[in-house]
Amino acid sequence: xxxxxxxxxxxxxxxxxxxxxxxxxxxxxxxxxxxxxxxxxxxxxxxxxxxxxxxxxxxxxxxxxxxxxxxxxxxxxxxxxxxxxxxxxxxxxxxxxxxxxxxxxxxxxxxxxxxxxxxxxxxxxxxxxxxxxxxxxxxxxxxxxxxxxxxxxxxxxxxxxxxxxxxxxxxxxxxxxxxxxxxxxxxxxxxxxxxxxxxxxxxxxxxxxxxxxxxxxxxxxxxxxxxxxxxxxxxxxxxxxxxxxxxxxxxxxxxxxxxxxxxxxxxxxxxxxxxxxxxxxxxxxxxxxxxxxxxxxxxxxxxxxxxxxxxxxxxxxxxxxxxxxxxxxxxxxxxxxxxxxxxxxxxxxxxxxxxxxxxxxxxxxxxxxxxxxxxxxxxxxxxxxxxxxxxxxxxxxxxxxxxxxxxxxxxxxxxxxxxxxxxxxxxxxxxxxxxxxxx
Numbered sequence: 462x463x464x465x466x467x468x469x470x471x472x473x474x475x476x477x478x479x480x481x482x483x484x485x486x487x488x489x490x491x492x493x494x495x496x497x498x499x500x501x502x503x504x505x506x507x508x509x510x511x512x513x514x515x516x517x518x519x520x521x522x523x524x525x526x527x528x529x530x531x532x533x534x535x536x537x538x539x540x541x542x543x544x545x546x547x548x549x550x551x552x553x554x555x556x557x558x559x560x561x562x563x564x565x566x567x568x569x570x571x572x573x574x575x576x577x578x579x580x581x582x583x584x585x586x587x588x589x590x591x592x593x594x595x596x597x598x599x600x601x602x603x604x605x606x607x608x609x610x611x612x613x614x615x616x617x618x619x620x621x622x623x624x625x626x627x628x629x630x631x632x633x634x635x636x637x638x639x640x641x642x643x644x645x646x647x648x649x650x651x652x653x654x655x656x657x658x659x660x661x662x663x664x665x666x667x668x669x670x671x672x673x674x675x676x677x678x679x680x681x682x683x684x685x686x687x688x689x690x691x692x693x694x695x696x697x698x699x700x701x702x703x704x705x706x707x708x709x710x711x712x713x714x715x716x717x718x719x720x721x722x723x724x725x726x727x728x729x730x731x732x733x734x735x736x737x738x739x740x741x742x743x744x745x746x747x748x749x750x751x752x753x754x755x756x757x758x759x760x761x762x763x764x765x766x767x768x769x770x771x772x773x774x775x776x777x778x779x780x781x782x783x784x785x786x787x788x789x790x791x792x793x794x795x796x797x798x799x800x801x802x803x804x805x806x807x808x809x810x811x812x813x814x815x816x817x818x819x820x821x822x823x824x825x826x827x828x829x830x831x832x833x834x835x836x837x838x839x840x841x842x843x844x845x846x847x848x849x850x851x852x853x854x855x856x857x858x859x860x861x862x863x864x865x866x867x868x869x870x871x872x873x874x875x876x877x878x879x880x881x882x883x884x885x886x887x888x889x890x891x892x893x894x895x896x897x898x899x900x
Contacts (some may be wrong), residue, residue: 464685464687464780464784465502465503465780465784466503466504466507467503467784467785468503468504468525468784468785469503469518469521471522471525471526474518474519474521474522474525475522477518478519478522482519486515486519486522486523486526487523487526489512489515490522490523490524490526490527491530493512493520493524493527494523494524494527494528494550495551497524497550498550498551498552499794500552500553500791500794501524502781502784502791503521503785506520506521506524507521528548528788528790531548531550532546532547532548532788533546533547533548533714534546535706535712535716535724535789536702536705536706536711536712537702537703537706537724537728538702539731539783540689540690540691540692540695543787544787545727545728545782545787545789546786546787546788546789547720547724547788547789547790547793548788549717549720549790550790552794553790553793553794553797556794556797556798556800556801557717557719557720559801560719560800560801561719563801563804563808564756564758586858587760587761587762587763588630588633588634589608589613589630590605590763590765590766591633591748591763591764591765591766592626592627592629592632592633593605593608593629594763594765594766594768594769595629595740595741595744596622596625596628596629596741597765597769598740598765598768598769598772598775599625599740599741600622601621601622601623601626602622603620603622603623603626607623608623610854611623611627612626612630612857613853613854613857613858614851614853614854614857615853615857621659621660624659624660625660625741628655628656628658628659628660629656629741629745631655632652632741632745633745633748635655636652636745636748636749636752637760639749640749640752640753643704643708644703644704644707644746644749644753646700646704649700649703649704649742650668650669650670651668652742652745652746653668653735653742654667654668656738656741657741660737660738661736661738662737663736666735666736666737667738669735670693670696670697670700670734670735671693671696671733671734671735671736672693673692673693673694675693677690677733677735677736678690679733687776687780688731688733688779688780690731690732690734691732696732699732699734700732700734703725703728703729703732706721706724706725706728707721707725707746707749709721718750718751718754718755718756719751719756719797719800720793721754722747722750722751722754723747723792723793723796723797724789724793725743725746725747726743726744726747726750726796727743727779727782727789727792729742729743729746730743730779731779731783744764744765747764758804758807761807762800762803762804762807763803764796764799764800764803766803767799767803768799774795775795778791778792778794778796779792817840817844818840821836821839821843822836824843824897824900825839825900830876831873832869834855834859834861834869835869835872835873837859838869838870838873838879839873839878839896839900842878842879842892842896843896843897845892846892846894846896847892848892849889850870850879850889850890850891850892851887851889851890852867852870852887852888853866855869855870870890873890874890877893877899878893878896878899878900879891879892879893880892880893
């Protein structure tokens, strides 16, 4: 990824135009900004066709002056002491409204269309999904299937990549346990320690801020530096300011909860307070913010899978903010788009599961011999006839005891709906080829 080209300064642009021309630009700028749905950065805008009769520089000047009028400061500053700012263009307003509306629909999660068992399974799967993809963003290398089975069976990680994923899983689980607490520097350090334990070159750096002699930069494989974070001596004060902002203490005006959570994500990543593991911790704080601010459906949502599909866009959104006068709107628009995509996937999944549950219920109608967990297994087996079932995995996905998981699967064997075979010291449960007939 190339470092975005920094825009020309507003002062230099104003100096290059005559007063009458500047008046024309000031008149046109608000209309240009109104149609700037993508909130284009100079690095992108310079390749677009400008409005007729205007140069790229004049177009940019008009946009910047119009944007400036709507910017709002947040009580967080860059390493030079300048405030971060954001605006809420129509495109961002629309995204946030759509997210709120769709999350408010609940997708059948509160009206009985989706069973309690399905909800528990999906929560477990979403935590696993976020743990895996968040780790892969930071360089973990393993397949989703291997990582998921490690978590579900309780197997110990075999390498650094698996350890990163297990750590992220434990971090996401811990977030759900501390939602009644305000964010504090101590809680941030705790989440970082859980996320990085056993994965850093120097284990003593886990769970503590970087020291003045620990130089940290964000760069590519060729040594090009994209970001140099603030000095370590400023970190205690910066982390406290971040906590105050996350807790809603140091802002006098309303900031939408989704916007606040995204800014917290950005600020932790910008400060880069740790030797390593900053991205994982930043995304964990985003989840803490969303769940803490009464968005309970975020238990079911994974954003990192979408970031992993286009990591360049994720990192570019950071850089666009940093290279354009701390305008957070770039990062807000990118993350809001990611959240909307994640919510859309949840909505599609719930609709699919409701339909599958209906079909399974029709097939099992009249049967009082299967509990809801067993019905979920049979429904899954009908859709995945080559799947092999395991007591530990069933225990983990359903969040039940080992004995209950054992009784569920063995009960299905006794009914002739699964086939049990021993492999090594473990039992496996296979789907018979004529399962529909047996039902």
